[in-house]
Amino acid sequence: MNAILRILAWTLAVVLVALPVVAVVNGWIGAERWPLRTLRVQGELQRVDGATLQKTLLPYAHRGFFAVRLEDARAAVARLPWVEHAEVRKRWPDVLEVRIVEHKPFAQWGRDRLLSEEGQLFPAAGIAVPKGLPRLDGPDTRVAAVVALYNESRALFAPSGIGVRGVALDRRGSWTLVLSGGTDVVVGSSEARLRLGRFARLLPQLLSQKQLPLARADLRYTNGFALTWAGATAPQHSATTPPPATAGGRSTEGST
Template sequence: MIAVLRLLGWLLAVALVALPVVAVLNGWIGAGRWPLTKLRATGEFERVDTALLRRTLLPYARSGFFAVDLDAAQVAVAKLPWVEHAEVRKRWPDVLEVRVTEHRPFARWGRDRVLSEQGRLFAAKGVDLPPGLPHFSGPTTRISDVVALYNDATALFAPTGMPVRVVELDARGSWTLALDNGTEVVVGRNEARARMARFVRLMPQLVAQPTQRLVRADLRYTNGFALSWQPVPAAERPLNPTPSPAAAVPRSQGQT
């Protein structure tokens, strides 16, 4: 009997010590005594809405220093538009600190997503994107291949003064580009860089035609290209066009 009473007394003593600690850690008491009254945000803020960031963190700060759920706060911040990564900490005695890394847009992806410079996709809904981003599409498992092809194409077409605006990779692994002037370039599946390089060498002659505009080039031929032209309206033609040699573009029958 005495042993039981001693055990009960020991348990009561532990409970009297532990319950206040549990109450503080859960925010049942002490939130007003140890409040988090300051929010410190670090990082380069260009697109993250700081007012929205503050509203998101406020409910967690109300729990007080000891009871704030940092993991939940971090998850909530990471869901905000333009946030790539978030880290939430507390600093004694009253500071809730958040460090935010923003997405840096590299290209549009498909209809409703954006590819960041870090190679991550995020939703484009509600996001004000900078103008002039290239547009990519393809299987998400091939992101690195799409970026690599875009970089190759950008370097190759740079001397022509016509930037690459669209890169598409279809389900069969075939590449298609669109240039800044609207020309569609069908590259195909094989030897993409070699085909583009061969085509770029003829570009000065092709775009110098005063009465015709190149609208499509199919590079999927062994010995040349298939070209589609559109007449240039008379009002858009130069008054004194400079004659240019016709481009020789033999075409074989086999496509790859």
């Protein structure tokens, strides 16, 4: 009986010692004695809203220095718009320190996402999309290929003073572009760079021959392009190499 009483007494003593520690760690007591009073932000915030950041962290700071759950706070910050990476630390005696790296937007991706300069896709919900970003689209696994063709296309059309507003790759592997003047360019799925290079070289000459804006160019032809001019009733074909004999001397032989 004495042994049992001694065990119970030791158990009660351990509980009485441990309970205050558990209470402090869980924020049951001590939040008012060891409060987190200062929010320190590292990193230049250009797009993350400071007031929203403070509101996001306030529930975690209220738990006090010992009870604040840093990983939960970090996850909450990481969910904010424009946040690429976040770290949350505490500094004695009363500082909650946050380090944020923002996404740097490179392009719009599809309808509801943005592509960062680091090649990461992130949601555009709740974000004021910066003006002038190109529109890119394609399967998520082909981000690098889409960006590569966009950069190459810009270099091809730049000597003519023509910009590239968008590049898209569909699920069948077919490419389309939108030029700065609003021209839709259908490239197709094969020899995309060869076709674009040939078209870019001849485009200034083609534009100089017409007073109408070029609405659409279909490059999926063996010997030339099918061009649709704004206000024209039907597409016209322009040959780049001598075409096979056809009515009117125009080639309509196509390839995909």
